[in-house]
Amino acid sequence: MSLPEVSFSELHLPSAGEIVLFSFKEQVKTELFDKIDQAVNGALTRAIAAEQFNGKFGDTCVLLTPSNAFSHIVLIGLGEHGDFNQALAKQAGGIAAGVLRNKTTQLDFVLDQSLSEFAGQIALGAVLSNYHFDLYQTDAEKKRKHKKLQKINFFVPNPNLAKNDWQKLSAVAEGIYLTRNLVNEPANILTPPVFAERIQKLQSLGLTIEVLDRSKMQELGFGALLGVAQGSNAEARTVIIRWNGNPDDHEAPLAFLGKGVTFDSGGISLKPAAGMDEMKTDMAGAATVVGLMSVLAKRKAKVNVVGVVGLVENMVSGNAQRPGDIVRSASGQTIEVLNTDAEGRLVLADILWYTQDRFKPRFMVNLATLTGAIVVALGHEHAGLFSNNDELAAHLVKTGQGVNELLWRMPLSAAYDKALDSSIADMKNIGGRDGGSITAAQFLQRFVNNTPWAHLDIAGTAYTAKARHCSPKGGTAFGVCLLNQFVEDYYEA
Ligand code: BES
Ligand code: MN
Ligand code: ZN
Secondary structure (H helix, E strand, O other): OOOOEEEEEEOOOOOOEEEEEEEOOOOOOOHHHHHHHHHOOOHHHHHHHHHOOOOOOOOEEEEEOOOOOEEEEEEEEOOOHHHOOHHHHHHHHHHHHHHOOEOOOEEEEEOOHHHHHHHHHHHHHHHHHOOOOOOOOOOHHHHHHOEOOOEEEEEEOOHHHHHHHHHHHHHHHHHHHHHHHHHHOOOOOOOHHHHHHHHHHHHHHOOEEEEEOHHHHHHHOOHHHHHHHOOOOOOOEEEEEEEEOOOOOOOOOEEEEEEEEEEEOOOOOOOOOOOHHHHHHOOHHHHHHHHHHHHHHHOOOOOEEEEEEEEEEEOOOOOOOOOOEEEEOOOOOEEEEOOOOOOHHHHHHHHHHHHHHHHOOOOEEEEEOOOHHHHHHHOOOEEEEEEOOHHHHHHHHHHHHHHOOEEEEOOOOHHHHHHHOOOOOOEEOOOOOOOHHHHHHHHHHOOOOOOOEEEEEOOOOOEEOOOEOOEOOEEOOOOHHHHHHHHHHHHOO
C-alpha cells in the first residue's frame, strides 16, 4: 500500500533484470528492439513471430531468457503512432506492470525518443495497477509469493523532462492510493469519527482541517444528515478541508463535496443481503475528495479550494429513522423520508447548502455513489454527470476524456423535479423507480441555491469487482485524476 520507488535515467540497456519495451504498429522492430534481440541471439524476433505479435494496442509478448542475465523481456504493443496519447500511455504502463504482477520487485522500462514525453504517464499507470490492499493479510508466506514492485526504473532519452512530470504525477498516484485505501477499509474500522481522524492527519500536508461534530451540526440545523446518522452507534461528522495555494487570489474558492456513507445498510428500508458488503464503499465520493485535496497540497497547486465531506453510517436500530419521518434540512426545507435507503441525497442536501452559504464558491462539484439506477443506465464505463451549468459540464466532460475517466451528461428539468413533490412536506426523498438517477439529482439541485453545480454519480465507477483501468478489484479512486486535471487546466494561476 506504499508506492514503489520510480527513477529516471539516461537511456542505456540494463544488463540484467526484467525489461519492458514498447512498439508501435508501424515499426515493431525498433532500434531498441534490435539491440535487445542481439543480446538474446535473436530470441525476441523468433518470439514475436511465434506469438504473431504485430504491435496492436495492449498485445503483449513475454520472453523468458534463462540463458541471459535478463529474466523476462516484455514487449507491449501501442497501436498506431498517430492514435497514441497520454491516456493510452497510462493504460500501457498499467498493462506492463500487470504482465509480471506478483513475479518481480523491480521493472526496467526502456523508452526511445518516440516515447520520451510519455514516461510520466507510463510510470503512473504502472504504479496504479500495482496497488494492492493487503493491510489485513497476515499470512507471510502468501505475501512472499505475491512479490510487489518496489522499484521501477526508466531509461529514457530525456530523464529530466520525465522527472519533472513525475513530480506532479507522483502526487496524483499518492492521492489515488490514499483514496483506494479509504474505500477498501471495512466499515467496522472506518466509522465516521475514524474517517475524520484520518483526514485530520493530512494537516501535515499544509491543509486546514475543521471537523463538525453532532452538536455543532445540530446547531447548524443539519436535520437531513443527522436523521440518516441517528440509527448508528457511530456519531456523524462533517469535515471541511481547505487548501489555500494562492493566497493573493481573493476570488471565491472552488468547492468539491463528497458523500461519505461509511456503510449503507439501507436503514429500516433494509437492502437485500446479497452484495450488501459492497456498501462499505458508499463513502467513495468523500474518499475521492480527500484524495484530491491531498494531491493539490502535495503538488502545491496555485489555487484556493475547499473540500467538504459528510460522514455518516446508515444503520438499523431502535433509534433509526423510519419511512414517513419528516426532517428539516439546513436550508429550512422539510423532507418526507419515504425510503431510508435514499440517504446519500439527505447527507448531500445539508453539506451542499452549508457550503454555498458559507463559502459562496465559484462552483460546487459533488461526487456520490448515489443511485443503483446510474449503474443500470451507464454500466461501469461512464459516471453520470448532472449540472445546472453548460460550461462547467462541458469542461468536466472534456477533461474526463483526456484522462480516461469518462462522464456522460444526463438531463435535468422541471418535469423530472415534479416527481419529488410531497403533499405534507416541501419534498419527498424519492421520486419513484423511473429515471431514478435523475430524480436523485433533481433532489440535490434543490439545495444548491443557483450556485454553478455539477453532480457526479459514481455508483458504477468508484468500485470494480475485477481488475480494470489500472485498478485491481476494489476502490478505483475514479475522479481523483479527473478533478485534479480539471483544476489544473481551468483554474490554476
Ligand atoms: N448507495 C446506494 C446506491 C448504490 C447502489 C451505490 C449500488 C453503489 C452501488 C444508495 O444510497 C441507494 O441505496 N440508492 C437507492 C435509491 C432508491 C431507494 C431511491 C437505489 O439506488 O436503489
Ligand atoms: Mn442507500
Ligand atoms: Zn448509499
